[in-house]
Amino acid sequence: MSPVTASGVRATWESLPAAVRAGVEDVLGSPVVAAVNQSGGFSPGLAARVRCADGGRAFVKAVGTPLNPESPDIHRREAVVTAALPDGVPVPRLRGTFDDGDWVALVFDEVDGRMPHEPWRPDELSVVVRAVTELSRSLTPCPVPSPLVAADEVGDIMLGYRELAADPPADLDPWERRHLDQLADLAASALDVVDGDTLVHFDLRADNVLLSGDDVWFVDWPWAFRGAAWIDSVMLLKNAAFHGHDPEPYLQDHPLLADVDPWHVTAFVAGMAGFFGSSGRRPAPPGLPTLRAFQLAQHATTLAWVRRRTGWE
Template sequence: MPAVTASGVRATWESLPAAVRAGIDDVLGSPVVAAHNQSGGFSPGLAARVRCADGGRAFVKAVGTPLNPESPDLHRREIDVAAALPPGVPAPRFRGSYDDGDWVALVFDEVDGRMPHEPWRPDELRLVVDAVTGLSRSLTPCPVPSPRRARDEMREPMLGYRSLAGDPPDDLDPWERRHLDRLAELAASSLDVVDGDTLVHYDLRADNVLLSSSGVWFVDWPWAFRGAAWLDSVLLLLNAAYHGHDPEPYLDGHPLLDGVDPWHVTAVLAGFAGFFGAFGRRPPPPGLPTVRAFQLAQHATTLAWVRRRTGWE
């Protein structure tokens, strides 16, 4: 199956309400005179590299309820995380925010970098796998005060197979249909093993990574929570599998999985297969027309990995 690009229909700097642009200028301390609108990701909001009248540069993201009613709250969640990330974490420095109740904007230092190639190149994938290991170690113990817990945040996704089992779609994969109850039980069991004391990014894909001359940077933190140190490494490899890479060699000998029961990893993978399969069949959210196709494409590659790991006939 051809890969579905992680992209949506983004707002542009020019399309933002004048009051929002003025509020961002205030955060920057100088008016924006040029903006390079960015693509990629699923948010309907703005993502732009901007240049100010004083010569300063920054990265700005903004979204409002007219684009998607839930997206502003995700930006507010990211503000809480970004403001608490300690120095030294490879994430762009947070400079400030704007919030008028409908529109929310975040301003960061600009990173002179690029996203990894899609599909992943082996050398870049190895570089980022190692960087994620370092990231998780640096975020243990969790540095963000009272963040959400993995068990709570992952409950709905990890119960996706229960939803499918309650009303099985006609187009389920035959192997998946045959083992639907077992998959639902396995996926639900993941909720017993995902807690921990690491700040987990929880949305690691190629489009949330930047490669620069100074190293690997991780962006877009609205989903972050406190959880097991190995979760982000497994999530990154879900994306690698989606792009055709065999993820198993990257798990073999992984330092954050030392002592972790392999069946716990399989349970989390089963949970994501159920999540992608259940949510990918829903109508698309406002402003995100491609996300369901992306979820269904990820379902196919994640299910193949789960089938391989379970060994069920």
């Protein structure tokens, strides 16, 4: 079980430029009188539950180019997706946005909930596995007009082993080194099977889930694309493996995998292992000092799952 968690160094409400705070308050329609800053996730930006003078509550995300030059566009992508989601989907409603070209803030309805325990508890994991299955069904056909397409969005990700094979690092796992070319071919083959007509979240892990009574909510949608209905279930189980759970029992008789060749799932998981192995060795992006360690920790647990599924000696 890995001690590494999905967390970074976040801005606080108080540290935001005054113009950004004012822009958020314009969206809210009332001044913010209290803010509880949230941890979790890798964005260097703000994540806060806020209370307004009129008694209203909301959840606010904000980031600017001074923190990371790419993060504002990530918020813009999330705004496009969440604004297009139909009513009834378990995703907090986007109330409005603030964007001055450098800073982007998103204002959502607040969900009175909490993240699952980390590491995953079996009871909570089972509930969320079922909820993800229903989420994928509810997002088929894809409800977002002209979203990005899976094969394009995961193209570079599934070629991570090709990158490693071109210049193998000295610290590669011995099994991984022996099978590097096979892994590269296997992962690349996933590009033939990831397309579909489901809106895929693609970043499902414990810190992007909220539990509220019997309800499960899904947050942080910037990486969403149109793809195969089973991808999010596999992504969640990859996170379960990271926390020490055996993902295989959850895959047995899974309703979204009944007609999917198991080798296609193995290829996709291999692609994720290659991505973590290649990206985790790169320098840390600005404002995200913990990201690479988290990727390398995920590489280790995802690789172990790939090794088990392939059965290669």
